[in-house]
Amino acid sequence: MELEISRVGALVGDGARARMLIALMDGRALPAGKLALVARVSPQTASAHLSKLVAGRLLVVEPEGKHRYYRLAGPKVASLIEALSVLAPVPRLFQRDPADTNGLRFARSCYTHLAGHVGVELNDAAQRMGLWVPSRGKEYKVTEKGRDWLQQLGIHVNTARRGSARACLDWTERRHHVAGPLGTLLFKRFLELGWIARLHEGRAVRLTHRGRFELEQQLRLRLRRS
Amino acid sequence: MELEISRVGALVGDGARARMLIALMDGRALPAGKLALVARVSPQTASAHLSKLVAGRLLVVEPEGKHRYYRLAGPKVASLIEALSVLAPVPRLFQRDPADTNGLRFARSCYTHLAGHVGVELNDAAQRMGLWVPSRGKEYKVTEKGRDWLQQLGIHVNTARRGSARACLDWTERRHHVAGPLGTLLFKRFLELGWIARLHEGRAVRLTHRGRFELEQQLRLRLRRS
DNA sequence: AGATCATTTCGACCGCCGACGAATCATTCT
DNA sequence: AGAATGATTCGTCGGCGGTCGAAATGATCT
Numbered sequence: 001m002e003l004e005i006s007r008v009g010a011l012v013g014d015g016a017r018a019r020m021l022i023a024l025m026d027g028r029a030l031p032a033g034k035l036a037l038v039a040r041v042s043p044q045t046a047s048a049h050l051s052k053l054v055a056g057r058l059l060v061v062e063p064e065g066k067h068r069y070y071r072l073a074g075p076k077v078a079s080l081i082e083a084l085s086v087l088a089p090v091p092r093l094f095q096r097d098p099a100d101t102n103g104l105r106f107a108r109s110c111y112t113h114l115a116g117h118v119g120v121e122l123n124d125a126a127q128r129m130g131l132w133v134p135s136r137g138k139e140y141k142v143t144e145k146g147r148d149w150l151q152q153l154g155i156h157v158n159t160a161r162r163g164s165a166r167a168c169l170d171w172t173e174r175r176h177h178v179a180g181p182l183g184t185l186l187f188k189r190f191l192e193l194g195w196i197a198r199l200h201e202g203r204a205v206r207l208t209h210r211g212r213f214e215l216e217q218q219l220r221l222r223l224r225r226s
Numbered sequence: 227m228e229l230e231i232s233r234v235g236a237l238v239g240d241g242a243r244a245r246m247l248i249a250l251m252d253g254r255a256l257p258a259g260k261l262a263l264v265a266r267v268s269p270q271t272a273s274a275h276l277s278k279l280v281a282g283r284l285l286v287v288e289p290e291g292k293h294r295y296y297r298l299a300g301p302k303v304a305s306l307i308e309a310l311s312v313l314a315p316v317p318r319l320f321q322r323d324p325a326d327t328n329g330l331r332f333a334r335s336c337y338t339h340l341a342g343h344v345g346v347e348l349n350d351a352a353q354r355m356g357l358w359v360p361s362r363g364k365e366y367k368v369t370e371k372g373r374d375w376l377q378q379l380g381i382h383v384n385t386a387r388r389g390s391a392r393a394c395l396d397w398t399e400r401r402h403h404v405a406g407p408l409g410t411l412l413f414k415r416f417l418e419l420g421w422i423a424r425l426h427e428g429r430a431v432r433l434t435h436r437g438r439f440e441l442e443q444q445l446r447l448r449l450r451r452s
Numbered sequence: 453a454g455a456t457c458a459t460t461t462c463g464a465c466c467g468c469c470g471a472c473g474a475a476t477c478a479t480t481c482t
Numbered sequence: 483a484g485a486a487t488g489a490t491t492c493g494t495c496g497g498c499g500g501t502c503g504a505a506a507t508g509a510t511c512t
Binding site for chain 1: 230231232233234235236237238239240241243244248283284302303305306307308309310311312313314
Binding site: 291 | 470472474479480
């Protein structure tokens, strides 16, 4: 019935839920706790909101450890938020300027792992080189060769444990980057090695010259400029 | 603040308001009473909803006599409804097929007057020929020449009274057609003369060959085909 | 196993918003 | 002018939904 559109409207009609959706507009997956913060409500309230958003097919949830990561259910949802922002007065807040958008698209942190163009290219290259291979579900299994590479990089990861590496669908690239503990460790190590650097306070990440050289060298890939 | 988008969401988050918006999706202007019917609420309730929709810039209102006609505030609003319908299950109800849309764009009834391409061309031609001229506000003032033309057509309209002819912004054409008592009388007379004919039960109107000939002849205009 | 943290469920409270009856205002028709 | 019709305002009621405290669940770390 036509009633159904009002259900969707009601979902975005709450301030707390709207703040959550806006926070997820860049395709990041955020845990419930962080969404409670941005929504400025208690964790209990946030949980109720998130349940409704998932039930309403506006969000999808991916459990990962003791966290539960929520992300927009798809581009259609982003379109809806954009259509709403057009009608809303003073909507400029989350309008990213194109320059910054390009920055985000090229490299950014997806919570604690590397996303964007660099993230997906890294993931692809690693699989081409046989460092890890797809396992069941969205998981990756790190190979012997991969373990060596990680060790040489200074990363120790318990590759025996299930779920140490997971595929995460990248918002802007529509391809997968690597998430899970492995993704987190890689991200941290790249920061330590000075291959990438955080920009400002946000999620944007800059690939350093050193980082570009090392990645292209070690993984035999070519990253596009900027 | 980002809160503003939730205000828009809340507006479409109510079933009655959603039914109103859907009823207005084709660009028609409907009076409050009719919108109360489609929304299935009392006139008082409908009035409250309409006030909110106008305050929220989703609708605009045009008083005309004792009626108040409401219409969507612009294409952006239609886009929003469409974006919502994409996310809503079973949204097909109000999806217009393109063929019918073309028909509506060419000629249709705007409640009781002629709208669409034919409507705006008629209005323009009449003004070029000096049958009526813009008066203050959105009103038209029928000239002596116009009164003669109307009388020859078999229409008697009290041209002395204010508001006997008003400009109505056409949804599809973005130009004005003539509304008010004059518009209503013209529409009725055109039907009687067989210049136009209603299609089915809806608001679509067909321009007959006779009608095309007479209008193009009398008003020295050329209407595009179909 | 116990401790800790993230998250969810349950339960209760409260406020807001949509509903309509009655009355008022505005306009048109006779 | 008076009646009739359309629309809005006012006031009130009722219920849905957002909020958080308390407690349960699940997962990880030592």
